[in-house]
Amino acid sequence: MSTPVLDVRGLAYAYPDGHQALFGVDLHVHRGERVALLGPNGAGKTTLVLHLNGILAAGAGSVSVSGLPVTKPNVQEVRRRVGIVFQDPDDQLFMPSVRDDVAFGPANLGLRGEALERRVREALDKVGMVDFADRPPHHLSFGQRRRVAVATVLAMEPEILVLDEPSSNLDPASRRELAEILRGLDVTVLMVTHDLPYAFELCPRSVVLSDGVVVADGATYDVLTDDALMSAHRLELPFGFDPRTIGSPSAG
Numbered sequence: 001m002s003t004p005v006l007d008v009r010g011l012a013y014a015y016p017d018g019h020q021a022l023f024g025v026d027l028h029v030h031r032g033e034r035v036a037l038l039g040p041n042g043a044g045k046t047t048l049v050l051h052l053n054g055i056l057a058a059g060a061g062s063v064s065v066s067g068l069p070v071t072k073p074n075v076q077e078v079r080r081r082v083g084i085v086f087q088d089p090d091d092q093l094f095m096p097s098v099r100d101d102v103a104f105g106p107a108n109l110g111l112r113g114e115a116l117e118r119r120v121r122e123a124l125d126k127v128g129m130v131d132f133a134d135r136p137p138h139h140l141s142f143g144q145r146r147r148v149a150v151a152t153v154l155a156m157e158p159e160i161l162v163l164d165e166p167s168s169n170l171d172p173a174s175r176r177e178l179a180e181i182l183r184g185l186d187v188t189v190l191m192v193t194h195d196l197p198y199a200f201e202l203c204p205r206s207v208v209l210s211d212g213v214v215v216a217d218g219a220t221y222d223v224l225t226d227d228a229l230m231s232a233h234r235l236e237l238p239f240g241f242d243p244r245t246i247g248s249p250s251a252g
């Protein structure tokens with residue numbers, strides 16, 4: 001099989017106060033996959049994500065992105081390859097205009113002039129925000145800001161897009177629109193979420209992390225319909241949502 005885009009092996013991590021958050025996590029994500037990372041509060045999902053672009057350094061084990069180890073000397077290239085969209089778009093948008101925010105990363109990589117303009121336009125086009133290029137980000141709705149945050153990451157042409165709770169704080173229409181955008185992207189996706197219907201809709205595969213350990217890794221349908229697994233790890237389907245009555249969504 002090809003080199004995984006994301007290859008996490010035996011990853012263990014303890015915070016400086018001694019709290020052990022990850023115990024030997026293995027996770028392999030291949031090109032084009034969309035994978036949901038599920039698990040109760042405190043499972044270690046954020047801790048894992050912070051290792052993917054070198055914000056945290058592995059205590060034991062390793063993380064590689066398309067064969068490149070996530071280590072200090074590689075951190076700049078790793079951060080181009082791993083695009084993380086954090087939960088709060090305001091953590092990612094700080095320039096006077098949408099265009100400037102989306103241009104910031106590629107300009108840092110040395111892109112200029114028409115090449116930079118094109119990169120920005122393409123990224124905004126992917127999230128349906130071209131018409132907002134001249135607007136100050138703080139004048140946009142929350143849902144629009146989240147889409148711009150996704151564009152800032154796409155403009156780096158990452159190998160993997162990591163999304164932390166992408167559906168949080170979105171109204172139903174914005175939630176659906178973002179799902180359509182994400183489904184249409186030609187990029188590998190790892191999505192951290194407590195929104196199990198969103199995981200079901202978007203990600204054919206789910207990985208469940210609990211107490212710092214991977215306790216399940218398989219088809220999202222199988223994970224969400226495994227009642228013993230779900231209750232053992234405090235995962236609950238919202239009232240009225242039953243994957244069995246919907247059936248497996250297409251992987252497309």
Ligand SMILES: Nc1ncnc2c1ncn2[C@@H]1O[C@H](COP(=O)(O)OP(=O)(O)OP(=O)(O)O)[C@@H](O)[C@H]1O
Pocket residue numbers: 015016017019020021039040041042043044045046047048
């Ligand atoms: N800076 C820190 N120092 C010490 N312990 C921490 C720190 N950050 C997180 N933890 C602990 O590590 C464990 C994993 O936390 P983490 O934030 O990775 O979980 P999570 O799965 O992302 O949770 P949530 O779903 O609530 O976002 C928790 O027990 C948490 O209290």
